[in-house]
Each structure stands twice: as C-alpha cells, then as structure tokens.
Amino acid sequence: MDHPFAITLDVGTSRANKTGSWRTELPMYVHNQPPCNQGCPAGEDVRTWLYEAEEGGDAYERAWRKIMEVNPFPAVMGRICYHPCETGCNRGQVDEAVGINSVERFLGDEALRQGWTVSVDHPSSGLRVLVVGAGPSGLSAAYQLARLGHAVTIVESAPKAGGMMRYGIPEYRLPRDVLDAEIQRILDLGVRLELGVTVTDLDATMREGRYDAAFLAVGAQIGRRAYLPAGAASHVVDAVSLLHELGDGERPLLGRRVAVYGGGNTAVDAARTAMRLGAADSVVVYRRTRDKMPAHDAEVREAEEEGVRFTWLSSITQVEQGSLTIERMELDETGFPQPTGVTEELPADSLVLALGQDTDLRFLEGVAGIEVDHGVVTVDDQMMTGRPGVFAGGDMVPDQRSATVGIGHGRRAAAGVDAWLHGRSAPRTEVRSPAAFEALNTWYFADAPRAHRPLLEAVRRSSTFDEVVQSLDADHALYEARRCMSCGNCFSCDNCFGVCPDNAISKTGDPDAPYAIDLDYCKGCGLCAAECPAGAIRMVPEEI
Missing domain, CATH: 3.50.50.60 (FAD/NAD(P)-binding domain)
Structure with missing residues (x-):
C-alpha cells in the first residue's frame, strides 16, 4: 500500500546475538481509540475505513462496506452530518483536521454511481x-x-x-x-x-x-410556539411546518421581507429557504450573541454569503401586519441576555418561529x-x-x-x-484507550493542507435549491483519505521493522497483525515504540 505522507525506513542492521534476556520491558502493538471514532455518534470505525480508502480504486468499495456495517446513509451523512469526528481529529493540531465527512460523501456517491448493494447476513429468524x-x-x-x-x-x-x-x-x-x-x-x-x-x-x-x-x-x-402579542392580520408560521411543506413539494408564500426568530440550525435553514422562495430581505433575530448561537458556523457563514442578515441581542415583543417590534438586549455579569426597554421596528411580511421542536x-x-x-x-x-x-x-x-x-x-x-x-445480553462495545496526540510522531507525516469541498457561487445559491456544497473529485478524496495519521493503530509503514537495531521484528503478511516480535532478540530498548508514527506500540513491563 502506498502511504505518501509517511516516511518509510529500511532495515539497517543484521541479527547477531540473542539479547532477550537483557529485557525489563517489551513492546506491544496496541489498537487504541482514535478521536474520530470516539466522536462519531453513529459508531463508525472511521480510522479503518479511511485506511481502506487510502488505496483508492477497488478499495473504495471495501471502505464503503465498512461504513455500511453501522451506517446505511454514507451519501446522506456525507452531506448533512456536522462531523463531530473532525472536531477531535489529531491532525487538526498539525494543520487541519482530515476531511472525514468529505471522503464519506465521496464513498457514498460512488456506491450510488456503481450500484453497490448490501445483503441480509443471517437466515430468517421468523420473528x-x-x-x-x-x-x-x-x-x-x-x-x-x-x-x-x-x-x-x-x-x-x-x-x-x-x-x-x-x-x-x-x-x-x-x-x-x-x-x-x-x-x-x-x-x-x-x-x-x-x-x-x-x-x-x-x-x-x-x-x-x-x-x-x-x-x-x-x-x-411539532414546532414550539411562543406567546407573542400579534395582530389579527399578522403572518406567523413555524419553521417545522415551513420545511415540511417544502418536503411535500409545496412553495409557501412568505412575502418579500421575512424574519426568523431563533438561533439553531433550523432557524438558519428557514432564513436561507426564505431567500430561495423570493424574499428580498431575510433576517434572523436572536436574543444572544453569535458566539452563543447553537447553529453551526459553516451554516451561518454560508447564510451570510447568500445575503441573510443577523440581528443579535434582540427579542421580539410584538407582531403586526408588515412589521415586528424588537427589544434590544444586553448581557448581564453572568453573560445572560436581559431586556433594555429600547425597542425598534423591523419591517417583515411574515415571521417564522424556529424555537425548537417537541x-x-x-x-x-x-x-x-x-x-x-x-x-x-x-x-x-x-x-x-x-x-x-x-x-x-x-x-x-x-x-x-x-x-x-x-x-x-x-x-x-x-x-x-x-x-x-433471542434471550441473551447485547454485546458490549469494546473500551479502548484513547489515541492521544502526544503519542504520535507527527514529523513523520509530510505537510498536506486540507482539500476543501467547493461551493456554488453565492449569487446562484440564494436563488435556487441546487445543492450548495459540492463533492470532492476522486483525486482529492484519495488525497484527503491519505492525510489520516492512523492514530493509535498500525498502518504497516515498516518503521518498527526498519529501526529495530536487533532485527527482532519481522513481517508476517497478515493484514490484521503485520509484524511479529522475536523475544529471543528483542532487548526492550523501546526504539520501535518511540519511533512509531501512529503511537501504535507501547512498552509494558516484562512478566517474570
């Protein structure tokens, strides 16, 4: 397998004397828990399927099938998941996190293009x-x-x-x-x-x-409602109903000036949708500051690029036909917004409530x-x-x-x-030690800036429901997969094999356990553990 971002060392010495009797510690290959795996709510073994994807070509299907063991929606999640797997990615402390979500989307789209299918694994239970x-x-x-x-x-x-x-x-x-x-x-x-x-x-x-x-x-x-004094002719809808109508193929009439009340991703979706439905002005009213907004930063940035406005530290106190009354808020000593009594009018033909769901x-x-x-x-x-x-x-x-x-x-x-x-206990998830950044030897990995997915032009985005975020092409998906540092798990780079001064490490040809340690020759010097790029070897006390 070609791993372009890790240096491979060659064997430099030959076997001489049996030195195993000198040892007080011995090296052990470990399978630690990478932060990407730990962060995935779906339970994906991210490190393993990225490792498969690094080969490209036919290996893409193996990577996809690894995802499909736990997640039947790689093409969907590659678009809508907010990728907490990337938040803890150790590569982010080197340059930028691996674009895990981008590669997952590429694999999901490739499966749809190629027509890959899955099958039933067990005989019928009759249940x-x-x-x-x-x-x-x-x-x-x-x-x-x-x-x-x-x-x-x-x-x-x-x-x-x-x-x-x-x-x-x-x-x-x-x-x-x-x-x-x-x-x-x-x-x-x-x-x-x-x-x-x-x-x-x-x-x-x-x-x-x-x-x-x-x-x-x-x-x-069910969209949550809030008591807001409203005139009989005011137009108030909830974001859940608005987006549901769109899902049914309808195009709700919101008018030219639309206000959205809330600060989550649904609020941002509603505001961006209003622009696509013909609103000339779409504004999100939120009672806190941007840094407290639960909506994801990427969604907010894209909305701003499309012309959506945000009014921070504001609360709606009255709804009338054609306008809203908003009250300015200020933060108290605890950072909680408090009313100031200062109000102003905000022109709005309709108000969309995005205050949560039940x-x-x-x-x-x-x-x-x-x-x-x-x-x-x-x-x-x-x-x-x-x-x-x-x-x-x-x-x-x-x-x-x-x-x-x-x-x-x-x-x-x-x-x-x-x-x-079947009257038995469900299998328990194996608990593994975390693969810490400090255990990696990052200097073994070449500089590799992240490949970001392209976006449609903002002017086109705001007037069409065409997909905003585009997919990586095959070359960039392969490149992005190879940025993975395989944290806490062996990726067969041969460094341990090459640096061992006693040639105590041999290749097995087994992909699940690619190296074996001959304890007759290993003197426990720890060089293999110290030089493992992925932190996949640790020294343990010799049992007497």
Missing part, C-alpha cells in the same frame, strides 16, 4: 419487529434488524420516508434523489414500508400485527411500563423502555438531536432488540 417512524433512527434500526434476519415493518404517518432528513433539511443541503436511493437500498433488503399510517394505540398495533418487538422513533415534528407522544398514553419525563421517553443503555420488548430512539429519547445520533440509536437498539428476542 416480526415493528418500527414506528421512518426517520434516520427508524430506518437505521430497520436496516440492521433486516440484516439480522428479522421481518421488519416500518409504519410512517407522512406520505414519504425520511423523517427530518426529508422534512427538516432543505434540498439545497440534501438532494432528494440521494436520500431516496439510500432509503431504497434499505427497502431492498425486504423491509416493508407502510406510508400514511399513524399509530394511535401501540398495544393494539402490536397485537394486530403479531409483532414480537417494537422500536419507536417518531421524531420531534415530540407527539400521545400514542403512548396508557402503555404500561413506558415512562415519559419532560417530553422524552426513558430508555436503558440498550435503548429499551420500561416495557419489555419495546425500544425507542432518535429525538424522542434524551440525547442530542441530530440525524447521526439517531442512526447510532437505531443501530444500538437493533442489537438490543435482537438480543432480547
């Missing part, structure tokens, strides 16, 4: 599982359960599958043909999808369908064992509720709310469902 909700969490669980051999039926109240991926994320961020293709791949495993069906009585639905277990993932589809859990009323606390369902570490055989995930359980988190919930719940159906 039936109900999934309520066809959002990222429900679809993820259905995918994993189908591959485990279970008969899965998804019921979804909306006319199309996708949940917040379809009804909460605008098309300029996620083209619908990409979403539809990855959903269809799941359905091709034999998953049954019933659209336009609302579950109102969980017990009755399970009994009538003779389901052996259920996974609930209804999402948070889950409709009325269908769980009267279901024994299921506990609802502050609008979310209590689950254990296997995602099972207090009702045996009923699991839940996604936005309806306590956790961060994102598609990637939902996918992770679906995967964990599927493992829990499968274990419960």
